[in-house]
Amino acid sequence: xxxxxxxLPTLSVQExxxxxxxxxxxxxxxxxxxxxxxxxxKGPQFIIDIRSNMDKRQGQRVTVLLNKTVKxxxxxxxxxxxxxxxxxxxxxKVNAGNMLTFGGGTRLMxxx
Amino acid sequence: EPEVTQTPSHQVTQMxxxxxLRCVPISNHLYFYWYRQILGQKVExxxxxxxxxxSEKSEIFDxxxxxxxxxxxNFTLKIRSTKLEDSAMYFCASCLKAGxxxxxxxxxxxxTVL
Numbered sequence: 001x002x003x004x005x006x007x008l009p010t011l012s013v014q015e016x017x018x019x020x021x022x023x024x025x026x027x028x029x030x031x032x033x034x035x036x037x038x039x040x041x042k043g044p045q046f047i048i049d050i051r052s053n054m055d056k057r058q059g060q061r062v063t064v065l066l067n068k069t070v071k072x073x074x075x076x077x078x079x080x081x082x083x084x085x086x087x088x089x090x091x092x093k094v095n096a097g098n099m100l101t102f103g104g105g106t107r108l109m110x111x112x
Numbered sequence: 113e114p115e116v117t118q119t120p121s122h123q124v125t126q127m128x129x130x131x132x133l134r135c136v137p138i139s140n141h142l143y144f145y146w147y148r149q150i151l152g153q154k155v156e157x158x159x160x161x162x163x164x165x166x167s168e169k170s171e172i173f174d175x176x177x178x179x180x181x182x183x184x185x186n187f188t189l190k191i192r193s194t195k196l197e198d199s200a201m202y203f204c205a206s207c208l209k210a211g212x213x214x215x216x217x218x219x220x221x222x223x224t225v226l
Contacts, residue, residue, distance in 0.1 A: 034214065043116075043203050043217035044155060089155065098143060098210055099168050102155040 012109045019077040021106045023090035026071060030092040034100065035064060035075045037086045044089060047075070077108075085110045114138045116218035118204050124224045125194055133189045133221045135204030144187045145205040145215060146179065148172070155203065161187065162210070194225045 013019045025033075031052040036044035050057045050064045050073075057064050063076040073090050087107050091100040117136045125131050137144050146158040159169040161179050178190045187206075191198055201222050205215040 036217070041219075043118075043219045046214050046216060049214055091155075098145070098160045098162075098207070098215075099157045099170070100145075100147075100155075100215060101157065102147075104154050 009104070010107045010109065012111060013080050015080060015082060015110050015112050017080055019075075019080045019084070019108060019110075021075045021077075021088050021108065023073040023075075023103050024071060025073060025090075025092050025103075027092065027094055027101075028068075028071065029094050032093040033064070033066060033073050034091045034093075035062075035073075036089045036091060036102075037084075038089060038105070039086045047088075080108075080110050082110045082112055084108060116204055116206055116216055118202075118218040118221050120221060121219070122222045122224070124226065127196055127225055128193050131191050131194055131223060133191075133202050133204075133223070135187045135189075135218055136185050137187055137204065137206030138208075138216060139185070141206035141208050141216075143167075143207045143210060143213075143215075144179075144181070145207075146189045147203045147205060147217075148200040149203065149220075150200045158189070158202075191223075194223075196225050199223055199225045 034049040035047040037047050038044045048059045048062050048064045050066050055066050061078045065074045087105045089105045090103045119134045144161045147155050149155045157170050159173045159179055160167045176192045180188050201220040203220045204218040207213045207215045
């Protein structure tokens with residue numbers, strides 16, 4: 001079946017560097033995408049979202065890029081900090097439903 | 113900032129027993145969800161709930177599962193006869209409206225079935 005997937009299971013970056021976490025999705029009917037951060041023992045924490053009629057959205061230190069042509073979503077974190085260390089999930093919503101389909105997650109490790 | 117809360121944080125039960133997981137969604141939100149995450153795996157959708165009825169459910173949400181909003185603040189997930197494979201983190205989420213509005217997650221309940 002169609003699913004959201006991630007290219008890299010673990011990403012290790014130096015503190016202060018920029019991080020890019022990627023996500024591939026296969027369902028062209030998806031119209032809404034979210035990035036969540038999950039720290040150990042906690043629930044997913046909303047980072048940023050983007051609708052399918054946009055290709056870029058910026059937040060505080062984070063940018064989400066959506067490329068519908070190749071069905072690719074990325075999360076860019078500027079000036080990565082130790083507190084950014086966590087597992088990052090992309091999730092998609094299809095059509096008018098409310099169900100989120102999550103990807104497998106990427107672990108971001110920030111080295112001081 | 114308003115948060116989704118869940119109790120208990122950890123529930124241990126014997127196989128075949130009933131469990132009820134409790135959630136208090138954000139107060140003005142209208143849509144409520146349960147997801148689960150088996151250790152080391154993806155977060156998986158179970159059910160969504162709006163206007164006192166189920167609006168979507170996944171294949172996981174079989175007859176052993178039920179949800180209820182018993183009052184104006186609580187949202188519960190009941191598993192009637194737990195199985196070993198029900199062991200997972202269970203997350204409650206809520207959002208204000210449909211159509212791609214952000215779903216905010218609670219901290220989760222870790223269910224361990226022995």
